[in-house]
Amino acid sequence: MDNLMTVSNLKKSFKENIVLKGISFEIRRGEVLCILGPNGAGKSTTIHILTAVLGSDEGDIRFKGTKISKILRTYKQSIGIVPQDIALYEELSAECNLRFFASLYGLYGSRLNEAVEEALAFAGLKDRRKDKVKTFSGGMKRRLNIACAIAHHPELVIMDEPTVGIDPQSRNHILSSIKKLQNQGMTVIYTTHYMEEVEVISSRIIIMDHGAVLAEGTKESLKEDIQNEKRYIIEVEENGTIGHDDFFAVEGVKSVKIDGNTFEITSLKGIENLDRIISLLSDHGEKIRNITSEAASLEMVFLKLTGRKLRD
Numbered sequence: 001m002d003n004l005m006t007v008s009n010l011k012k013s014f015k016e017n018i019v020l021k022g023i024s025f026e027i028r029r030g031e032v033l034c035i036l037g038p039n040g041a042g043k044s045t046t047i048h049i050l051t052a053v054l055g056s057d058e059g060d061i062r063f064k065g066t067k068i069s070k071i072l073r074t075y076k077q078s079i080g081i082v083p084q085d086i087a088l089y090e091e092l093s094a095e096c097n098l099r100f101f102a103s104l105y106g107l108y109g110s111r112l113n114e115a116v117e118e119a120l121a122f123a124g125l126k127d128r129r130k131d132k133v134k135t136f137s138g139g140m141k142r143r144l145n146i147a148c149a150i151a152h153h154p155e156l157v158i159m160d161e162p163t164v165g166i167d168p169q170s171r172n173h174i175l176s177s178i179k180k181l182q183n184q185g186m187t188v189i190y191t192t193h194y195m196e197e198v199e200v201i202s203s204r205i206i207i208m209d210h211g212a213v214l215a216e217g218t219k220e221s222l223k224e225d226i227q228n229e230k231r232y233i234i235e236v237e238e239n240g241t242i243g244h245d246d247f248f249a250v251e252g253v254k255s256v257k258i259d260g261n262t263f264e265i266t267s268l269k270g271i272e273n274l275d276r277i278i279s280l281l282s283d284h285g286e287k288i289r290n291i292t293s294e295a296a297s298l299e300m301v302f303l304k305l306t307g308r309k310l311r312d
């Protein structure tokens with residue numbers, strides 16, 4: 001895949017709050033690039049700068065090799081933006097909203113009609129086309145919002161957490177429609193703090209936290225680093241005397257987190273030490289309520305990179 005966009009050393013502060021600390025990454029043509037990070041990581045700020053609605057303090061963004069500031073008009077016609085907050089006219093119908101937004105990108109006549117039909121089908125809203133947006137559920141509004149951003153067939157679609165606060169059915173609809181956009185040749189940038197979504201749609205992932213890129217790669221390559229680890233979550237009736245050092249005394253244990261009655265233990269994969277961990281607990285008189293073991297996941301990748309969970 002060749003590069004569609006290159007982002008170099010983006011820095012942004014709001015007064016003394018340093019929000020982006022010089023981030024760099026590339027966007028390859030035809031991929032779904034997921035930017036994964038917790039609330040406040042700087043995802044929306046990055047998106048605002050990428051969509052040229054916010055300036056950066058430093059850094060450079062190139063679209064097909066040219067600085068976007070030099071081709072702002074062409075660039076803006078080439079992208080579709082799905083903002084975090086729904087931007088639709090509530091008093092207008094689904095169809096009127098689509099007509100309005102697609103016409104902003106210069107579509108008219110039969111091309112506009114075709115684009116509107118296609119976008120209504122894309123959003124699964126053909127039968128609700130004449131209804132006012134204010135009668136729609138949150139999920140339907142989200143789907144329409146995305147349809148408004150892609151009706152003009154942009155080369156690059158930039159989506160900022162488009163599934164926050166919607167029902168599972170609409171979420172699934174949106175995730176599968178993103179795959180469809182990719183199959184049609186579009187490139188997608190997608191920010192989220194949901195790992196489950198990244199697992200489903202990403203071609204590549206950027207993990208962000210505190211305004212910095214912590215890691216970049218495919219989900220497989222990111223997980224490769226932790227393939228050699230196993231994570232046990234053990235819940236006991238009542239934690240009495242057992243502490244971190246007791247677990248570290250067991251061969252293979254790499255990290256221990258104690259949260260009330262729950263122990264999270266990371267261990268080297270090859271070392272089968274669960275029986276020894278269980279013996280340790282029983283020697284301390286702990287009654288085990290539940291044990292789960294996790295395979296390598298993006299959650300574990302995030303935990304390893306930052307020492308905390310993506311969502312608590």
Ligand SMILES: Nc1ncnc2c1ncn2[C@@H]1O[C@H](COP(=O)(O)OP(=O)(O)OP(=O)(O)O)[C@@H](O)[C@H]1O
Pocket residue numbers: 014017019037038039040041042043044045046161193
């Ligand atoms: N216009 C602004 N003025 C001042 N501070 C801002 C502004 N926009 C963002 N910030 C701050 O920048 C930091 C990063 O915010 P940003 O919205 O980019 O993060 P995010 O990863 O998108 O999080 P979320 O998922 O909550 O949207 C936060 O501390 C936020 O308060």
